Amino acid sequence: MNIQLxxxxxxxxxxxxxxxxxxxxxxxxxGLISVxxxxxxxxxxxxTVIMDGKAxxxxxxxxxxxxxxxxxxxxGLAQRGELDPIxxxxxxxxxxxxxxxxxxxxxxxxxxLMQNPDPSEEEARRALEGNICRCTGYIPIINAVLDAARxxxxxxx
Amino acid sequence: MRACxxxxxxxxxxxxxxxxxxxxxxxxxxDLVIEVRAHPEREYSLVDLTSIPELSLISVExxxxxxxxxxxxxxxxxxxxxIKHATAISMAASSVGSTQIRNRGTVGGNLAxxxxxxxxxxxxxxxxxxxxxxxxxxxxxxxSIENFITGRNSTVLEKGQFISSIKIPIREGRxxxxxxxxxxxxxxxxxxxxxxxxxxxxxNKPVKIYIGAIASSPTRASKAEEELSRLISGSGCKDSxxxxxxxxxxxxxxxxxxxxxxxxxxxxxxxxxxxHVKEVLR
Ligand code: FES
Ligand code: FES
Numbered sequence: 001m002n003i004q005l006x007x008x009x010x011x012x013x014x015x016x017x018x019x020x021x022x023x024x025x026x027x028x029x030x031g032l033i034s035v036x037x038x039x040x041x042x043x044x045x046x047x048t049v050i051m052d053g054k055a056x057x058x059x060x061x062x063x064x065x066x067x068x069x070x071x072x073x074x075x076g077l078a079q080r081g082e083l084d085p086i087x088x089x090x091x092x093x094x095x096x097x098x099x100x101x102x103x104x105x106x107x108x109x110x111x112x113l114m115q116n117p118d119p120s121e122e123e124a125r126r127a128l129e130g131n132i133c134r135c136t137g138y139i140p141i142i143n144a145v146l147d148a149a150r151x152x153x154x155x156x157x
Numbered sequence: 158m159r160a161c162x163x164x165x166x167x168x169x170x171x172x173x174x175x176x177x178x179x180x181x182x183x184x185x186x187x188d189l190v191i192e193v194r195a196h197p198e199r200e201y202s203l204v205d206l207t208s209i210p211e212l213s214l215i216s217v218e219x220x221x222x223x224x225x226x227x228x229x230x231x232x233x234x235x236x237x238x239x240i241k242h243a244t245a246i247s248m249a250a251s252s253v254g255s256t257q258i259r260n261r262g263t264v265g266g267n268l269a270x271x272x273x274x275x276x277x278x279x280x281x282x283x284x285x286x287x288x289x290x291x292x293x294x295x296x297x298x299x300x301s302i303e304n305f306i307t308g309r310n311s312t313v314l315e316k317g318q319f320i321s322s323i324k325i326p327i328r329e330g331r332x333x334x335x336x337x338x339x340x341x342x343x344x345x346x347x348x349x350x351x352x353x354x355x356x357x358x359x360x361n362k363p364v365k366i367y368i369g370a371i372a373s374s375p376t377r378a379s380k381a382e383e384e385l386s387r388l389i390s391g392s393g394c395k396d397s398x399x400x401x402x403x404x405x406x407x408x409x410x411x412x413x414x415x416x417x418x419x420x421x422x423x424x425x426x427x428x429x430x431x432x433h434v435k436e437v438l439r
Pocket of ligand 1: 036037038039040041042043044045046047048057058059060
């Protein structure tokens with residue numbers, strides 16, 4: 001079956017099979033390998049993408065359900081060869097170790113900051129509760145989220 | 158596997174009418190996608206409900222709050238009508254510890270899946286909510302939340318039927334509350350939870366208390382309700398209240414290995430509820 005959707009700002013028509021998940025569509029059909037598969041059960045957040053403005057785990061969405069939706073992955077963040085301020089903040093705050101959780105963390109952060117440009121630490125923690133990191137111990141990640149928010153606000157001024 | 162996305166209720170009814178037997182309805186997918194993948198041998202024919210706008214509306218009509226079946230936890234957490242008229246439901250929805258699951262998981266999906274641990278179900282029960290179930294012919298039946306789940310992952314839903322909405326009566330002066338003890342920082346399906354509704358200014362109105370995640374359906378805690386009513390009428394004893402809750406747990410899951418933990422955990426939640434009601438009465 002064919003579905004139409006927008007991925008990282010581009011309109012796409014994609015051939016899928018009915019048993020594919022959104023995760024499979026993005027990784028295997030479109031080659032967007034920033035989207036990681038960890039637990040396959042909606043628990044770890046590694047496969048997080050933004051669907052119509054909201055963070056979702058792409059391993060628990062069927063691909064056919066994404067018909068007509070607007071999907072954003074980490075590949076869609078960098079503009080003209082420059083990292084997005086969220087990506088830069090993750091690097092500058094040492095919020096990346098093995099990196100497996102990072103794209104999911106970044107998309108959860110992006111979804112948060114799209115709705116709430118000035119989150120408290122508590123709000124940042126809550127927004128990322130569905131993302132698990134085995135390496136960093138979360139503190140640098142939360143610092144990165146708050147730092148990214150600051151950078152984006154400064155940019156907006 | 159087959160898949161279709163009806164865009165209206167009429168289209169859904171005709172899909173269900175043509176091929177009712179093999180169909181499986183999907184909404185947020187937070188439970189079903191995992192189930193589908195665990196059984197590659199089964200021939201699933203999925204029908205998506207998230208493409209039907211009428212199913213996700215939240216409205217107030219004729220002293221009732223009507224929550225569309227595909228309203229997400231996030232919708233319930235943030236809807237001013239749900240926060241006002243069904244506080245326990247919005248508290249339960251917001252207690253689900255993963256943003257991604259709150260964004261996708263739906264109230265109807267929780268019910269249809271018959272998951273004993275779903276947080277929203279005892280919250281709906283304490284508000285005397287009812288599920289509106291429709292068949293492909295447009296025939297509607299209404300089921301109390303308390304009796305909706307009939308056993309482990311089984312419900313009153315029959316093939317060819319779908320939940321269209323949850324109706325919650327709006328009652329003057331009624332407040333409600335929810336809390337849970339979870340298993341993990343994040344995704345936490347409840348180990349045990351507690352939901353209550355009460356009328357702080359009208360002492361003789363009924364208090365309703367349900368314990369969730371100890372049986373397949375929410376468990377009514379009648380003895381604890383009596384003690385909380387006494388508190389609202391000006392007396393009441395917290396220790397008796399906590400003991401009553403704990404006894405209800407013991408009576409519901411006698412001999413279960415989780416009993417020693419759960420009968421203590423419920424006291425922690427009961428303590429929070431008692432203090433909350435006292436605070437409101439002040
Ligand atoms: S792979 Fe999707 S949440 Fe873990
Ligand atoms: S950096 Fe390794 S899992 Fe987070």
